[in-house]
Every structure is written in structure tokens, then in C-alpha cells.
Amino acid sequence: MARTIGSHGPKTLEAIRKAGVRLIYEHGYEAMSLRQLAAEVGIQAGSLYNHISTKQDLLFDLVQDHINDLLRQLDLALEGKTDPVEKLRIFVGFHVSYHMTRKRETFIANSELRSLEPKNYEVVVALRGAYEGRLTQILADGVAEGAFEVVDIQIATFAILALLTGPCSWYRPGGRLTKEAILAAHEKLVLSGVGAAQTATGEVREASNRPHSALAGERP
Amino acid sequence: MARTIGSHGPKTLEAIRKAGVRLIYEHGYEAMSLRQLAAEVGIQAGSLYNHISTKQDLLFDLVQDHINDLLRQLDLALEGKTDPVEKLRIFVGFHVSYHMTRKRETFIANSELRSLEPKNYEVVVALRGAYEGRLTQILADGVAEGAFEVVDIQIATFAILALLTGPCSWYRPGGRLTKEAILAAHEKLVLSGVGAAQTATGEVREASNRPHSALAGERP
Amino acid sequence: MARTIGSHGPKTLEAIRKAGVRLIYEHGYEAMSLRQLAAEVGIQAGSLYNHISTKQDLLFDLVQDHINDLLRQLDLALEGKTDPVEKLRIFVGFHVSYHMTRKRETFIANSELRSLEPKNYEVVVALRGAYEGRLTQILADGVAEGAFEVVDIQIATFAILALLTGPCSWYRPGGRLTKEAILAAHEKLVLSGVGAAQTATGEVREASNRPHSALAGERP
Amino acid sequence: MARTIGSHGPKTLEAIRKAGVRLIYEHGYEAMSLRQLAAEVGIQAGSLYNHISTKQDLLFDLVQDHINDLLRQLDLALEGKTDPVEKLRIFVGFHVSYHMTRKRETFIANSELRSLEPKNYEVVVALRGAYEGRLTQILADGVAEGAFEVVDIQIATFAILALLTGPCSWYRPGGRLTKEAILAAHEKLVLSGVGAAQTATGEVREASNRPHSALAGERP
DNA sequence: AATGAATGAGCTTTCATTCAT
DNA sequence: TATGAATGAAAGCTCATTCAT
Numbered sequence: 001m002a003r004t005i006g007s008h009g010p011k012t013l014e015a016i017r018k019a020g021v022r023l024i025y026e027h028g029y030e031a032m033s034l035r036q037l038a039a040e041v042g043i044q045a046g047s048l049y050n051h052i053s054t055k056q057d058l059l060f061d062l063v064q065d066h067i068n069d070l071l072r073q074l075d076l077a078l079e080g081k082t083d084p085v086e087k088l089r090i091f092v093g094f095h096v097s098y099h100m101t102r103k104r105e106t107f108i109a110n111s112e113l114r115s116l117e118p119k120n121y122e123v124v125v126a127l128r129g130a131y132e133g134r135l136t137q138i139l140a141d142g143v144a145e146g147a148f149e150v151v152d153i154q155i156a157t158f159a160i161l162a163l164l165t166g167p168c169s170w171y172r173p174g175g176r177l178t179k180e181a182i183l184a185a186h187e188k189l190v191l192s193g194v195g196a197a198q199t200a201t202g203e204v205r206e207a208s209n210r211p212h213s214a215l216a217g218e219r220p
Numbered sequence: 221m222a223r224t225i226g227s228h229g230p231k232t233l234e235a236i237r238k239a240g241v242r243l244i245y246e247h248g249y250e251a252m253s254l255r256q257l258a259a260e261v262g263i264q265a266g267s268l269y270n271h272i273s274t275k276q277d278l279l280f281d282l283v284q285d286h287i288n289d290l291l292r293q294l295d296l297a298l299e300g301k302t303d304p305v306e307k308l309r310i311f312v313g314f315h316v317s318y319h320m321t322r323k324r325e326t327f328i329a330n331s332e333l334r335s336l337e338p339k340n341y342e343v344v345v346a347l348r349g350a351y352e353g354r355l356t357q358i359l360a361d362g363v364a365e366g367a368f369e370v371v372d373i374q375i376a377t378f379a380i381l382a383l384l385t386g387p388c389s390w391y392r393p394g395g396r397l398t399k400e401a402i403l404a405a406h407e408k409l410v411l412s413g414v415g416a417a418q419t420a421t422g423e424v425r426e427a428s429n430r431p432h433s434a435l436a437g438e439r440p
Numbered sequence: 441m442a443r444t445i446g447s448h449g450p451k452t453l454e455a456i457r458k459a460g461v462r463l464i465y466e467h468g469y470e471a472m473s474l475r476q477l478a479a480e481v482g483i484q485a486g487s488l489y490n491h492i493s494t495k496q497d498l499l500f501d502l503v504q505d506h507i508n509d510l511l512r513q514l515d516l517a518l519e520g521k522t523d524p525v526e527k528l529r530i531f532v533g534f535h536v537s538y539h540m541t542r543k544r545e546t547f548i549a550n551s552e553l554r555s556l557e558p559k560n561y562e563v564v565v566a567l568r569g570a571y572e573g574r575l576t577q578i579l580a581d582g583v584a585e586g587a588f589e590v591v592d593i594q595i596a597t598f599a600i601l602a603l604l605t606g607p608c609s610w611y612r613p614g615g616r617l618t619k620e621a622i623l624a625a626h627e628k629l630v631l632s633g634v635g636a637a638q639t640a641t642g643e644v645r646e647a648s649n650r651p652h653s654a655l656a657g658e659r660p
Numbered sequence: 661m662a663r664t665i666g667s668h669g670p671k672t673l674e675a676i677r678k679a680g681v682r683l684i685y686e687h688g689y690e691a692m693s694l695r696q697l698a699a700e701v702g703i704q705a706g707s708l709y710n711h712i713s714t715k716q717d718l719l720f721d722l723v724q725d726h727i728n729d730l731l732r733q734l735d736l737a738l739e740g741k742t743d744p745v746e747k748l749r750i751f752v753g754f755h756v757s758y759h760m761t762r763k764r765e766t767f768i769a770n771s772e773l774r775s776l777e778p779k780n781y782e783v784v785v786a787l788r789g790a791y792e793g794r795l796t797q798i799l800a801d802g803v804a805e806g807a808f809e810v811v812d813i814q815i816a817t818f819a820i821l822a823l824l825t826g827p828c829s830w831y832r833p834g835g836r837l838t839k840e841a842i843l844a845a846h847e848k849l850v851l852s853g854v855g856a857a858q859t860a861t862g863e864v865r866e867a868s869n870r871p872h873s874a875l876a877g878e879r880p
Numbered sequence: 881a882a883t884g885a886a887t888g889a890g891c892t893t894t895c896a897t898t899c900a901t
Numbered sequence: 902t903a904t905g906a907a908t909g910a911a912a913g914c915t916c917a918t919t920c921a922t
Contacts, residue, residue, distance in 0.1 A: 012881080028334060030250035034917060046919075047882050055917065111331055114248060151405035155397060158390055159383050159409055166382030167375075177375060185371035189379055193413040228906070254892060263907070266894075270906050275892065449902085468774060470690035474896060486898075487903050495896065551771055554688055591845035595837060598830055599823050599849055606822030617815060625811035629819055633853040668885070694913060703886070706915070710885050715913065 013051040015041045020058055025104040029059050029115040059112060060120040066105040067127040070098065074134060084142030085196050091135055092187050095164045100179055103168035110165060132157055139194065149195035160190055233271040235261045240278055245324040249279050249335040279332060280340040286325040287347040290318060294354060304362030305416050311355055312407050315384045320399055323388035330385060352377055359414065369415035380410055453491045455481045460498055465544040469499050469555040499552060500560040506545040507567040510538060514574060524582030525636050531575055532627050535604045540619055543608035550605060572597055579634065589635035600630055673711040675701045680718055685764040689719050689775040719772060720780040726765040727787040730758065734794060744802030745856050751795055752847050755824045760839055763828035770825060792817055799854065809855035820850055 019040040023032040034055055038045040052058045077094045081087045099106045113124060136157045142148035150156040167182050239260035243252040254275055258265040272278045297314045301307045319326045333344060356377045362368035370376040387402050459480040463472040474495055478485040492498045517534045521527045539546045549564075556564060576597045582588035590596040607622050679700040683692040694715055698705040712718045737754045741747045759766045773784060796817045802808035810816040827842050 026334075028248065028250055030248055031335070033915075035915085043881090044883055045917080046884075049918075050881050114246075115251070151408050152397065152401060155387075155402055155405040156409065158386055159406060162386030163379050163383040166378055170378055177372065181372060182375060185375040186379060188371050189376065189413040192415060193409040195412060232906080253890080255890090264909065265892080266909075267907055269893070452902085468688065468690055470688055471775070473894075475894085483902090484904055485896080486905075489897075490902050554686075555691070591848050592837065592841060595827075595842055595845040596849065598826055599846060602826030603819050603823040606818055610818055617812065621812060622815060625815040626819060628811050629816070629853040632855060633849040635852060672885080693911075695911085704888065705913080706888075706890095707886055709914070 016051055021104050024108050029112045056117055063109045063124050066109045071131050084138055084145055084147050087138045092190050096183050096186050099168040100171045106168045236271055241324050244328050249332045276337055283329045283344050286329045291351050304358055304367050307358045312410050316403050316406050319385055319388040320391045326388045456491055461544050464548050469552045496557055503549045503564050506549045511571050524578055524585055524587050527578045532630050536623050536626050539605055539608040540611045546608045676711055681764050684768050689772045716777055723769045723784050726769045731791050744798055744807050747798045752850050756843050756846050759828040760831045766828045
């Protein structure tokens with residue numbers, strides 16, 4: 001049978017990764033079958049092995065690449081900044097934006113770690129630790145400077161990350177809540193939560209004047 | 221062959237549920253095999269069907285029972301309270317305590333919904349919506365009274381829940397962080413986050429004086 | 441749980457046999473499960489074993505009893521008759537009537553022999569051979585007397601039995617075709633088929649004057 | 661492990677169908693396991709699914725193909741004929757020959773319809789109805805022309821089919837009874853049975869002069 | 881780089897049967 | 902005599918992976 005035009009070489013790998021992200025996001029790694037994935041890409045299951053080595057490796061690559069990218073871009077965004085409050089605001093903005101833009105990759109990187117083989121798991125957890133460490137450091141600096149007031153830096157780190165990652169599981173583009181509103185709301189929550197003075201940055205205050213009554217959510 | 225004494229009737233079901241919770245927590249619903257589960261309980265795989273109707277139903281029952289219990293106990297804890305700030309503090313306390321105590325059930329109820337069949341999924345999502353609704357209402361009341369200040373009530377609901385549910389994925393009994401410390405930290409984060417005046421409840425301020433430097437987490 | 445009143449002792453066995461006949465007729469022996477059977481009777485699967493020894497034995501008993509009964513009643517009907525033509529007519533009448541009345545048992549005795557264990561199979565086949573032998577003998581006598589004209593007695597035996605047993609797979613009480621019409625039609629077919637002079641028995645000729653146009657059958 | 665040479669592609673499917681026919685004929689559809697079937701073909705059970713979609717579909721295909729073939733060849737044999745008596749004789753000859761040649765397929769098509777899923781069952785029954793309709797039409801034409809005399813055309817259709825299909829359950833190649841003898845005997849039975857004048861076709865009369873005494877059958 | 885056919889292990893579920901109560 | 906819980910085998914089917922072509 002003639003093969004589908006346009007799925008040669010590296011393009012096929014990209015198609016596999018893309019379909020993989022979607023299928024893992026939708027069904028979970030365990031529940032996704034390589035036959036499904038192959039069908040999505042338009043090839044036979046066996047042909048996948050011209051592009052990936054194992055199903056496990058596909059997951060590992062997707063997760064690892066995601067976190068590496070996350071870390072690289074975060075460092076880019078923070079480059080040259082010194083004020084803890086500004087850095088925290090940048091962190092919040094970056095994290096929320098990035099997670100809403102690539103919610104599927106994020107979701108996978110958070111919820112499918114369990115399916116990683118021990119060796120792969122450790123690699124990924126180390127990377128994740130580095131990313132978390134950036135936030136911990138910001139908080140520690142801020143507390144040292146007296147800019148933040150938190151009960152426990154470790155807890156605060158986890159809590160803020162949990163809070164900021166939340167939207168990636170309910171955000172729907174085109175819904176009632178715009179990215180900007182979500183970002184503003186989380187920025188306020190975090191900065192208030194750590195006791196940062198926010199008076200200087202007028203936008204937050206302004207944002208809080210928007211209507212906020214709607215009880216109907218957009219979760220599916 | 222003689223069967224193991226002491227594993228009859230309802231006891232067996234309870235053992236199945238208990239082992240089920242643990243295995244699903246550890247490997248995920250899809251990755252848990254009924255052979256594994258049966259072995260854990262000490263019976264043959266086929267014998268499971270004297271107690272459950274399908275694997276799917278086991279998951280559904282576990283999740284549904286968990287959320288029902290959660291809702292019932294929350295309402296018990298909130299009974300008779302009227303002040304939004306007090307109610308929010310109770311909500312935070314209840315949620316965090318409950319989730320740390322039954323972290324496995326909570327984890328399952330959060331992360332395995334994807335594995336529920338559509339009909340079961342809808343039932344559970346409706347229950348979860350009722351639980352979330354309690355928090356939404358508290359926030360709405362507080363905003364109406366001027367006690368809270370939030371950008372968007374819906375976002376705040378999701379954010380607070382994400383934040384509060386976080387510990388169940390990293391809390392380890394016996395670790396550096398006690399339940400009390402975690403609870404206090406989250407209470408402060410939430411109340412500060414929504415702009416509630418906390419001066420009246422001295423404990424929170426006090427708690428913030430504890431050391432908080434440790435950067436090493438207890439995530440696995 | 442209290443047991444259903446009216447299903448004690450021999451009554452239960454009778455209920456099992458009755459339900460067994462129906463279920464085997466509907467689904468086949470292999471496809472009928474003892475759980476199904478037990479449910480039909482209103483007891484638990486394990487309780488069946490107070491009344492039957494094995495599933496195989498239930499089938500064997502049903503088939504054996506059926507053929508024994510068939511043989512006994514045939515001999516009763518033929519008792520004292522000597523004229524081959526009359527005996528053949530009696531055989532046809534008896535066989536068709538009996539099979540339409542107990543079509544399920546007949547069906548089972550014909551189509552589930554395959555499921556009998558070798559030893560049981562042989563017993564039943566011997567019984568069936570005895571029944572077939574009655575017809576063979578009638579035909580042989582008739583041929584010897586010059587009353588019948590058949591190509592091969594053995595073939596004629598099989599053919600007549602196949603022909604006469606047919607109705608039990610399509611007869612529906614209350615349908616267009618009455619038992620009497622079916623009986624008359626088969627009597628004529630058989631007697632004509634073996635070349636028996638039928639002029640003496642006016643009814644057959646008469647019956648042939650009835651309308652016979654309907655092409656629409658009553659098979660389900 | 662190297663796979664058996666010579667069992668690739670369509671050959672494997674043909675082997676599966678062939679073995680399937682034999683196993684279903686011997687044990688029945690329900691009693692045949694796919695592991696058995698696969699072993700017969702020389703592959704693993706799972707490999708069957710490279711060639712069939714389900715066990716049910718295998719049965720359906722076998723039965724459907726058989727009846728389609730039957731119908732096609734019957735129409736070929738009857739092509740251009742107009743005389744009802746000749747057509748009936750052709751029908752008898754074709755049916756008996758075909759069924760003795762492909763007795764296993766025929767047996768399955770008759771006795772395993774019960775195992776077809778409702779949708780498949782209906783398709784097959786419709787096809788079977790078409791085949792039966794050919795005979796019904798021949799009889800109706802013959803009756804209209806005064807060539808046949810039957811009590812009821814519908815009954816006669818069923819009866820003749822039952823009679824003619826009989827041999828496929830007891831015929832053994834190489835036994836005492838040759839195909840020709842069986843054919844002649846059934847031709848005579850049917851033509852006599854419907855009251856067709858047979859004097860014109862000398863062979864039938866002749867055939868009836870053969871010995872016909874053997875009481876011992878060749879049923880297994 | 882793709883295919884189609886194969887493997888062997890695994891899955892959930894059903895089954896006839898047993899047996900202490 | 903009935904029950905409920907157990908067994909151990911087997912069922913149909915899916916899976917990730919391999920490999921000759």
C-alpha cells in the first residue's frame with residue numbers, strides 16, 4: 001500500500017510525539033495503545049519502531065523535553081532580575097502562561113511520572129527539583145529581605161506550584177475566563193499569600209475590581 | 221484446598237477495597253491488574269467476582285464513597301457556622317486534614333476520574349461539583365460581606381482547592397513537616413490570598429515565626 | 441435468606457429439568473451456564489448439586505429419558521398392529537405429534553448429542569438406534585409384502601426421520617399451520633414417498649384440496 | 661522465534677477457515693476455543709486476530725459465504741430450465757450433491773445459526789429464506805401446472821429441505837451407500853412425495869430395483 | 881521507512897465444581 | 902437442602918514488540 005505522503009522521516013517522529021501527547025493526555029500512558037497511536041499517525045504499529053525505541057522511552061522523552069524546556073525558558077525570563085518580588089511575579093506569570101499554553105504536556109509531566117521506570121523517574125524528578133528550587137530560592141531570598149512572610153518555605157513552594165499548575169487542568173481557551181484574568185487572579189493570590197506588598201503594582205489592585213460573581217465554572 | 225481462615229464475606233470485600241486503594245494509588249487503575257489485587261487479598265482472581273461486579277465498578281465505588289464521605293463530613297464541620305471567615309478557616313482545616321489522613325483515596329478521586337466510564341464519570345463529577353460549590357459559596361458570601369477580596373470567585377475556588385489538595389501528594393507522616401505546620405501554613409496562604417483580615421486569630425501570626433528554611437523536600 | 445417456597449425436594453429437581461430443557465433449547469448445552477440455570481430456578485448455583493451430579497449428567501438424563509419415553513410410547517401405539525401401511529401411518533402420526541408437542545426435548549435429543557461424553561453418547565445412540573429400528577422394520581416388512589417400494593431401506597429410514605423431525609424446528613403453536621394440517625401433509629409425503637397406495641384413506645386426498653398457496657412461512 | 665514457513669497472509673486465513681469449519685463441525689461453535697483453532701493452524705491464539713476480527717465474525721463469514729455460494733450455484737444449475745418437474749429434479753440433485761460434498765459447512769450453516777448475534781442471524785436467515793424460496797417457487801409452479809400434488813406448499817418446502825439435508829449428517833464417503841444411490845433414493849422420495857409422474861425418467865425406476873436390505877447404518 | 885504477520889505474555893471475566901456453614 | 906465464598910482452569914481478546922520483506 002502506498003504510504004501517506006507527508007509522513008516521512010523526522011516529520012513522522014514529530015507526528016508521533018504530537019499524537020502521543022494528545023493520547024496520553026486523554027487516556028493516560030497505560031491506557032494508550034501503540035496501535036491507537038500508530039493509527040492516529042497513519043502508519044502501522046510496527047512502523048513506530050523506526051522512530052521510537054519503546055513506549056516507555058516515548059513517555060520519558062516527552063516528559064524530559066518538556067521539563068528541560070520549562071527550565072530553560074524560566075531562566076531566560078528571570079535573567080538579570082534581582083528583586084524577589086519582581087522575580088516571584090515573573091515566575092507566576094511565566095508558569096501560568098506556559099502551563100496554559102502547553103497544558104497537555106504539563107499534565108503529562110505531572111501525572112504520568114508514576115509510569116516512568118525507576119531510572120527515568122529519577123532523572124525527571126531531579127529536573128523537576130531544579131525547577132522547584134528556583135521558586136524556593138526566590139521565596140527564601142524574599143523572606144531574608146523581609147519582603148515575604150511565609151510559614152514554611154518548603155510548604156509555600158509546593159503550595160504555590162500546586163496552585164499555579166491548577167489552571168492547566170481546567171482552562172479552556174475561549175471560555176469565560178481569559179488567560180489574562182486567570183493570570184491576574186493567580187498573581188494576586190500568590191503575592192497576597194506570601195504577604196508581599198502589592199501597592200506598587202497598580203494592575204493587581206485594578207484587576208481585583210473586575211466582576212467576580214459568576215458561580216458557573218467551565219470545567220467540562 | 222482449604223481457604224485462608226478469616227477472609228470470609230464482608231471482610232473480604234473490605235480487604236479488596238483496601239488493597240484496591242493502595243494498588244490504584246501506587247500503579248494507577250489501568251496498570252493495576254486484578255491478579256495483583258487478588259494476590260494481595262490472598263484469593264484467586266476469579267474469586268474477586270464474588271465481591272465486586274467489575275473492575276470499573278470497584279473504582280467507581282471507591283471514588284464515589286470517598287466523595288460522599290467527604291461531603292457529609294464537610295457539612296458536619298460547617299454546621300451552624302455563619303461567618304465566612306470562620307467557615308473558610310474550617311473548610312481549609314477540614315480539607316487539609318482529611319486529605320492528609322486519606323491521601324490515597326483523595327489521590328485516586330482526583331487522578332483516576334479519567335478512567336471512569338462516562339456514566340460513572342458524570343455521577344462523580346456532579347458530586348465533586350457539590351463539594352466545590354461549598355467553597356464557592358463561602359467565598360461568594362465573604363465577598364458580599366466585604367470580608368474577602370478576590371479577582372474571580374470561580375478561579376479562587378479552583379485555586380484554593382488545588383492548593384489545599386497539594387499536600388496529599390507529598391505529605392509523609394513522620395517527616396519534618398507536621399500536620400499542624402502544614403495546616404497552619406495553608407490556612408495562612410489561603411486567608412492571606414483572599415485578603416481576609418487575620419489579626420484576630422493570633423495563632424497564624426505565631427506560626428509564621430517558626431523556622432522555614434529547609435529546602436530539602438520530602439517528596440519521594 | 442429464606443428459600444423460595446415451593447422449591448423443595450423433588451419439585452426442585454423438576455424445576456431444574458424444566459428450566460434446563462428450555463435453556464439448552466435456547467442457547468445450547470455449551471452456552472448454558474449453571475448460574476443461569478440456577479437463577480432460573482431461584483437458587484444458587486452451588487445448590488444445583490443437591491439435585492444433579494454434574495452438568496453433563498443433567499444433559500444425559502434429559503436426553504435419555506426423552507428417548508426412553510419416545511420408545512415406550514411408540515411401542516404402545518404400535519401394539520397389536522400388523523399391517524405395514526397402517527404401522528407406518530401410526531409411526532408418522534405418533535412421531536410428528538410427539539415431536540411437535542415436545543419440540544424442545546426433541547431438539548435437544550437431536551442436536552446436543554455432540555456434547556455427550558463418549559460413554560453417554562453411546563448409550564443414547566443405541567437407544568436412538570432402537571427407535572430408528574422400529575421404522576426400518578416397518579419399511580422392511582412393507583417392502584417384503586410388496587406394499588412399499590423404496591430404493592434403499594436404510595436411506596428411507598433416515599430420510600423419513602429427517603423429514604418427520606423437521607417440524608419440531610419450525611412449528612409454532614397458533615401459527616397458520618395447525619398440527620392436523622402438518623400431520624396430514626407429512627403423512628401424505630411419507631406414504632407417497634414410499635409408494636404406498638393411499639386410495640383407501642380418503643382423508644389424505646381430501647387434505648390435498650386445501651389451499652396451499654402461502655409462500656410466507658412462519659419461521660421466526 | 662522463526663515462524664513456520666508457508667503460513668503467510670491469505671494462506672493463513674484460508675487455513676483458519678478450514679480448521680474452523682472442521683472444529684465447529686466437530687465440537688460446535690461454543691465449544692471450539694480459539695486456542696484450539698490457533699494450535700490447529702500452527703500459530704498463537706493472538707495471531708488469529710491478524711486475520712479475523714472476532715470469533716463471532718469467523719462464524720458469520722463461514723456461514724454467509726456458504727449460503728451465498730449455495731444460492732449462486734443453485735441458480736447456475738437451474739438457469740434456463742422451465743419445467744417444474746425438471747427443476748425439482750435438478751434442485752434435488754444439486755442440493756444433495758452439494759451437501760454431501762460440503763457436509764461440514766452445511767451442518768454448520770444449519771445448526772450454528774443459534775450462535776449468531778441477532779444482526780448476523782437476520783442476515784443469514786434472509787439468505788436462507790431466498791434459497792428456500794427457490795424451492796417454494798418450483799413447487800408452486802408445479803402445483804399450478806398440475807404437475808405436483810401437495811397438501812401445503814410451505815410445509816412441503818420445509819419437509820423436502822429437511823429430507824434432503826439429512827444425508828449431510830450421516831453420509832460417509834467410502835461407506836456402503838454411494839453418492840449416486842443416495843441421490844437416486846432421495847430423488848425418488850421427493851418426486852413420489854409430491855406426486856410427480858416419474859415414468860418418463862426411467863432411471864428412477866431402475867434405481868429402485870437395487871438391493872435395499874441392509875439395516876445396519878453408517879452413522880458414527 | 882513501512883508493512884503485515886507473528887510472538888508470548890498478559891488482561892478481565894466466566895465457568896463448573898466444591899465445601900464449610 | 903440452601904448458601905456464599907472459594908478454586909483453578911479456561912475463555913476471548915489486546916498488548917508491546919520483533920522481523921522478514
